[in-house]
Amino acid sequence: MMAFSGAKEDGREVKIYEYLDELSTDLAEYISELSEASVKERGVFAIALSGGSLISLIRKLCEAPYSKTVDWSKWYIFWVDERVVAKNHADSNYKLAKDGFLSKVPIVPSHVHSINDTVSAEKAAEDYEFVIRQLVRTRVISVSDVSDCPKFDLILLGMGPDGHIASLFPDHSILDEKDEWVTFVTDSPKPPPERITFTLPVINSASNVAVVVTGSSKAEAAHLAIDDVGPDVPSSPAKMVQPTKGKLIWYLDKAAASKLDCTKCSE
Numbered sequence: 001m002m003a004f005s006g007a008k009e010d011g012r013e014v015k016i017y018e019y020l021d022e023l024s025t026d027l028a029e030y031i032s033e034l035s036e037a038s039v040k041e042r043g044v045f046a047i048a049l050s051g052g053s054l055i056s057l058i059r060k061l062c063e064a065p066y067s068k069t070v071d072w073s074k075w076y077i078f079w080v081d082e083r084v085v086a087k088n089h090a091d092s093n094y095k096l097a098k099d100g101f102l103s104k105v106p107i108v109p110s111h112v113h114s115i116n117d118t119v120s121a122e123k124a125a126e127d128y129e130f131v132i133r134q135l136v137r138t139r140v141i142s143v144s145d146v147s148d149c150p151k152f153d154l155i156l157l158g159m160g161p162d163g164h165i166a167s168l169f170p171d172h173s174i175l176d177e178k179d180e181w182v183t184f185v186t187d188s189p190k191p192p193p194e195r196i197t198f199t200l201p202v203i204n205s206a207s208n209v210a211v212v213v214t215g216s217s218k219a220e221a222a223h224l225a226i227d228d229v230g231p232d233v234p235s236s237p238a239k240m241v242q243p244t245k246g247k248l249i250w251y252l253d254k255a256a257a258s259k260l261d262c263t264k265c266s267e
């Protein structure tokens with residue numbers, strides 16, 4: 001049973017689960033509902049994935065009923081961030097998603113938009129933004145009417161114990177990037193150092209954003225990102241995830257939620 005689900009005043013929703021199994025069941029249901037709504041409305045579903053434990057937490061989409069009920073032929077896959085390594089490298093987010101998810105469902109190969117792994121981080125970011133621009137032009141990816149940014153139907157994020165999301169790390173100057181859609185880092189504090197990443201304006205232009213966080217090592221970062229903690233606290237990229245018009249849902253397990261300021265969290 002879900003321990004707690006609360007809607008905050010600003011439209012955010014926080015869902016807390018006793019067991020990982022329930023979290024991943026609900027997450028699969030949520031994604032399949034968004035896919036259905038988006039295919040109905042736009043004829044396609046543009047989803048951006050992150051790396052980390054997220055991929056195993058969406059694995060139920062590969063099972064019944066979703067393996068049959070989801071309209072996989074309408075899915076277009078992107079990466080919120082990617083390590084600049086070869087696609088067959090153990091560190092590749094593409095490889096992680098391919099092995100754990102994409103190879104198990106009938107997604108059209110030409111709808112899978114991974115980065116160019118043969119060029120520098122700077123060029124890979126530029127190329128990826130170009131690909132996204134083309135697909136915005138043809139409305140495979142929708143466009144935000146407030147920011148002119150791409151409006152992904154769903155962006156799935158994980159969060160590190162330092163509060164990073166995508167490859168947007170605390171106190172890094174790319175948190176201020178306003179112009180680019182996709183940018184790069186060559187000094188990521190978490191290896192590998194070279195990465196490309198969506199910028200905050202793109203993340204915050206999405207129709208739906210889900211941040212999926214599990215484990216006690218994330219409890220402090222979840223508290224800083226979700227609760228009203230005032231200004232004198234460490235910088236939190238995750239707190240900067242505030243979709244302008246879209247919907248934000250936090251999926252937490254009990255351990256990650258253990259430091260939240262909510263009275264019902266331990267029910």
Ligand SMILES: O=C(O)[C@H](O)[C@@H](O)[C@H](O)[C@H](O)COP(=O)(O)O
Binds near residue numbers: 161164167214
């Ligand atoms: O590029 C990376 O280094 C990881 O993909 C990273 O950004 C990850 O998404 C978070 O650290 C959460 O990871 P976990 O959910 O596995 O803890």
